[in-house]
Amino acid sequence: MTRQRPLVVIGDTLLDQDIDGTATRLAPDAPAPVVEVRSDHSRPGGAGLAAWLAARSGNEVVLITGIGEGEAADRVRAALSPAVHLVELPYTGTLPVKTRVMADGRPLVRVDRGHGSPGPPGGQVRAVLREARAVLVADYGRGTATAVRELLGDVARRVPLVWDPHPRGGPPVAGARLATPNAGEARTLAAAGHPPGGTGGDALRDHGRRGARLAEHWGCAAVTVTLGERGAILARPGEDNPMYVPAPQIAPGDPCGAGDRFAATAAGALADGALPEEAVQRAVGDAARFVADGGAAAPGLWETPAPDATAGSGPRETPDARTLAERVRARGGTVVATGGCFDLLHAGHVGLLQNARRVGDCLIVCVNSDASVRRLKGPGRPLTPVADRVSVLAGLGCVDAVAVFDEDTPERLLRGLRPDVWVKGGDYTLDELPEAVVLREWNGQALVLPYLDGRSTTELARRAALSPTARQASR
Structure with missing residues (x-):
């Protein structure tokens, strides 16, 4: 097997520390909350998080x-x-440590310690950059991007280069494929660089204009301004009609690290040959799911990824499905799951999924693999491969996670997810659901919801095969 050329991340690494507890009283000697500490966790931040x-x-x-x-x-x-794989620059000083003191998951104060200065790159850095299939610069304004900057102009001419800028850092190098400031950074950078167009306004067109003028000012192919739960704007130099990519879901949670998730996904997509428009769409979806799963402090995020995590003929359980279920249960919420082939998504499916989501606090969709569909539906099915079915389902605002199973029924998958409620459409009865028996193992409940009559994949496929005249007569 040919060794994959690396995605190279360049930037300032930090140590992030979260001290979490409860605060129910004030200190007797000052109007300051007293935090009873329950947990203390540390993890790489900055470029270290983006690389991970x-x-x-x-x-x-x-x-x-x-x-x-x-x-x-x-x-x-x-x-x-x-x-x-770490390639370290010479470093003078101590690694910066950012400590957040949290009360019930909400930050009270942040304490920053340590400061260091990176030295010039050596021959190993040059060798790594020659082999890169894409480069992500995660600039946190602490000198690493500046130290390596003279090498990056040539890199930008050869491979996709994504630059996540910081107001205290330097501008992206000319020729960067994509720069990814958030809304506040774009406003500050626009004011500092004085590109025409001003810095005010929070409408989508204002963000788009700032992005387009920053792209022109920097000499970048494109700039995407990330807007948190609103999504992102993708603009090109001098462009008056930028592309808006809304977030697929409103994701309440800790947004710490969402910008790194966005930039890492975008860089990986460009490395695989995606267009900037495609890369931004993937990045918006990944960032929203990242926040929904708990951000950089999510349980399981720092577990070592398996070497064969991407092997196989198709997707399996999405990384966030089980984590999402555990997180929702931990806060006392209700986990809802449903399942099916979803071969051609139609109005009946969408109505069922929307109603199922209203039952609880998250909805996980269990989808039959291609082999499972063939066994159940016969030759010629599925009409849509599992990767596309997962993509379409994950794009619905009412769906929080998707998991794929190979068996004829999702019983084994359900034992891993342990949903509180299992939902099926009204073309089933509870007596026909083997999943109902499984859910009783942990006191779960099976529900049958009303189904929109006259909609089915089989009927849609039959009508699609008819001539236009016959199709009209069959309605």
Whole structure:
């Protein structure tokens, strides 16, 4: 097997620390909340987080960064080493540590310690950049991008280069394929660089104009301005009609790391040959799911990805399905699941999914694999391969996660997800549902919801095969 050329991440690595607890009283000597600590977790941040996320998506990743020596540096190396290859720059000083003190998941204060300066790159850095299939610059304004900058102009002419800028850092190099500031950064960078068009306004057209003028000012092929739960705007130099990509779901949760998730997905997509429009669409969806799953502090995010995580003929359980179920249960919510082939998504399916989502706090859709559909429906089915069926379902606002199963029924998958409620359409009865028996193992409930009459994949396929005249007569 040919070794995959790496996705190279360049930038400032930090150590992020979350001290979480409860705050029910004020200190006797000052009007300050007293936090009773329940947990204390640390993890790589900055470019280290971006590199880890890119590796979890199945990329071979090399991280070019400065880390230095000390306890914080050792923690970062240990956390990244299972999946990310480190190429370290000379480093003077101590690794920055950002500590958030949280009360019931809400930040109260952040304490920053440590400061270091990266030195010039050596021959190993040049060799890695020659082999890169794409480069992501995760600039946190602490000097790494500046140290390597003279090498990046040539890189941008050869492979896709994504630049995640910071107001304290330098501008992206000319020729970058995509720059990814958030709305606040774009406004600050526009004011600092004084490109024509001003810096005010929060309408989509204002963000689009800022993005287009920044792209022209920087000499980038495109700029996407990320807008949090609103999605993102993709603009090109001098363009008056940018592309708006709305978020597929409103994702309440900790947004820490969402920008790194966005940039890592976009860089990986461009490395695989996607257009910027395609890369941004994938990145918006991944960032929304990342926040919904708990952000950088999500359980399971820092588990080492399996070497064969991307192997096989098609998708299996999405990485967030089980994590989502555990997180919703942990906060006392209701996990709802439904399942089926969903070969040709039609109005009956959509109505069922929307109603199912209203039953609880999240909806996980269990989808038959291609082999499972063939066994159940016969030759010629499925009409739509499983990767496309998963993509369409995941794009619905009422669907929070999708999982794929190979068996004739999803019983084994359900034992892993343990939903509180299993939902099927009205063309079934509870007595016909083998899943109802499985759910009783953990006191779950099976429900049958009304189904929109006259809609079925089989009927749609039959009508599609008719001549236009016969199709009209069959209505």
